[in-house]
Amino acid sequence: MKILYFAWVRQKIGRSEEVVDAPANVRTAGDLAAWLVARGDGYAEAFADLKRVRVAINQEHSNFSAPVDGRDEIAFFPPVTGG
Amino acid sequence: MKILYFAWVRQKIGRSEEVVDAPANVRTAGDLAAWLVARGDGYAEAFADLKRVRVAINQEHSNFSAPVDGRDEIAFFPPVTGG
Amino acid sequence: MIRVQRQDFNIGVEIDALTRGRTDVGAVVSFAGIVRADADGDPLKSMTLEHFPGMTERELNRVEAEARVRWSLQDVAIIHRFGELLPGDRIVLVATTSQHRADAFEAASFLMDYLKTRAPFWKRELRVSGEYWVEPRDSDDSAAARWSS
Amino acid sequence: MIRVQRQDFNIGVEIDALTRGRTDVGAVVSFAGIVRADADGDPLKSMTLEHFPGMTERELNRVEAEARVRWSLQDVAIIHRFGELLPGDRIVLVATTSQHRADAFEAASFLMDYLKTRAPFWKRELRVSGEYWVEPRDSDDSAAARWSS
Numbered sequence: 138m139k140i141l142y143f144a145w146v147r148q149k150i151g152r153s154e155e156v157v158d159a160p161a162n163v164r165t166a167g168d169l170a171a172w173l174v175a176r177g178d179g180y181a182e183a184f185a186d187l188k189r190v191r192v193a194i195n196q197e198h199s200n201f202s203a204p205v206d207g208r209d210e211i212a213f214f215p216p217v218t219g220g
Numbered sequence: 221m222k223i224l225y226f227a228w229v230r231q232k233i234g235r236s237e238e239v240v241d242a243p244a245n246v247r248t249a250g251d252l253a254a255w256l257v258a259r260g261d262g263y264a265e266a267f268a269d270l271k272r273v274r275v276a277i278n279q280e281h282s283n284f285s286a287p288v289d290g291r292d293e294i295a296f297f298p299p300v301t302g303g
Numbered sequence: 304m305i306r307v308q309r310q311d312f313n314i315g316v317e318i319d320a321l322t323r324g325r326t327d328v329g330a331v332v333s334f335a336g337i338v339r340a341d342a343d344g345d346p347l348k349s350m351t352l353e354h355f356p357g358m359t360e361r362e363l364n365r366v367e368a369e370a371r372v373r374w375s376l377q378d379v380a381i382i383h384r385f386g387e388l389l390p391g392d393r394i395v396l397v398a399t400t401s402q403h404r405a406d407a408f409e410a411a412s413f414l415m416d417y418l419k420t421r422a423p424f425w426k427r428e429l430r431v432s433g434e435y436w437v438e439p440r441d442s443d444d445s446a447a448a449r450w451s452s
Numbered sequence: 453m454i455r456v457q458r459q460d461f462n463i464g465v466e467i468d469a470l471t472r473g474r475t476d477v478g479a480v481v482s483f484a485g486i487v488r489a490d491a492d493g494d495p496l497k498s499m500t501l502e503h504f505p506g507m508t509e510r511e512l513n514r515v516e517a518e519a520r521v522r523w524s525l526q527d528v529a530i531i532h533r534f535g536e537l538l539p540g541d542r543i544v545l546v547a548t549t550s551q552h553r554a555d556a557f558e559a560a561s562f563l564m565d566y567l568k569t570r571a572p573f574w575k576r577e578l579r580v581s582g583e584y585w586v587e588p589r590d591s592d593d594s595a596a597a598r599w600s601s
Contacts, residue, residue, distance in 0.1 A: 144574035218586040
């Protein structure tokens with residue numbers, strides 16, 4: 138499972154991408170975030186308030202209840218501020 | 221009294237401006253148009269349907285019931301189509 | 304800035320003039336109107352714009368002043384051509400600058416709507432089938448009316 | 453036409469590219485967003501735009517496609533920069549062409565509103581007082597929401 142991080146989510150976690158082997162009970166983007174939180178302080182800080190975090194799955198806007206599996210590319214980032 | 225004509229009002233009347241001595245009973249722009257109509261076919265044609273004609277007095281949009289006097293510059297023209 | 308002129312204008316140059324050297328402008332909106340070759344299915348050879356010198360500038364200044372009251376604008380440019388124009392030629396430019404995009408967008412749209420119903424210009428079309436004075440559009444009146452509600 | 457790039461763009465050149473040699477375009481609207489030197493009263497030294505390569509282009513293409521369904525458009529250009537920008541630098545350009553002005557205006561306004569809430573860009577401001585990630589504005593969400601009613 139490939140994971141990307143952007144903006145302050147990236148800064149808090151300290152990396153812009155990683156490939157992880159998530160356990161079988163990680164079925165949604167929200168499960169993935171919860172599993173990542175257990176990995177350390179940076180993750181816990183990045184995902185402390187999920188209302189401030191957005192998810193894209195395979196480069197499409199999605200949400201934390203969307204299903205994910207090992208072939209997906211999941212991105213976590215703050216609300217966008219382009220334009 | 222200076223009078224200006226634009227667009228098809230000008231074409232029908234056959235001139236773009238003229239200075240006239242209107243009689244004392246010409247008190248409004250509408251009186252002026254009625255008095256001009258008596259001057260000939262071109263005027264009658266230009267003012268045949270006053271709903272299609274607009275008035276400006278001293279370069280400000282106005283209407284046929286507005287008062288006019290000898291010091292005014294009165295312009296008659298079709299609805300504008302700029303932009 | 305109001306200009307009524309026979310000659311063409313350059314959109315990029317005019318936009319640059321509103322923004323160059325400034326660091327307080329956040330949004331610049333431009334509208335340009337161009338002569339179309341097709342007039343209701345009747346090919347257009349040329350279009351001649353007649354106007355009322357003096358009154359035109361007064362009305363454009365009035366329209367600009369009203370936009371500046373209604374929206375928070377840093378600068379406004381209005382350029383309107385007259386004389387004979389060919390298909391593809393630029394007719395009119397409106398450009399607005401503001402700190403934020405909503406003001407710049409709304410003011411530019413307002414300026415065009417008001418200019419269409421108030422500025423003393425008249426268009427004569429030379430079509431393949433003959434010469435015609437352009438009639439005002441109901442849609443232009445209703446577009447202008449939405450700003451007075 | 454969608455471009456996501458580090459380098460600057462020229463508004464006049466981009467508008468010309470949409471209209472040159474054409475006689476069917478009646479209206480061209482452009483919007484450019486520019487870095488302002490003042491961030492809530494706190495002087496801005498620079499702004500860095502981060503984005504999600506790949507997804508950005510997909511979202512901009514999607515936004516363009518939606519605008520083309522909603523309005524009668526002849527052409528659309530969207531250019532968005534990333535990287536480090538200074539006060540006065542251009543950030544984004546949206547330009548639309550149409551036969552009539554209402555379509556060009558509304559589509560350009562829609563494109564900006566949608567791009568602000570959907571395109572994966574994030575702005576980090578380097579202010580005199582420190583570094584800050586720009587927070588989304590409620591006004592941007594409500595601006596985007598008006599198109600879904």
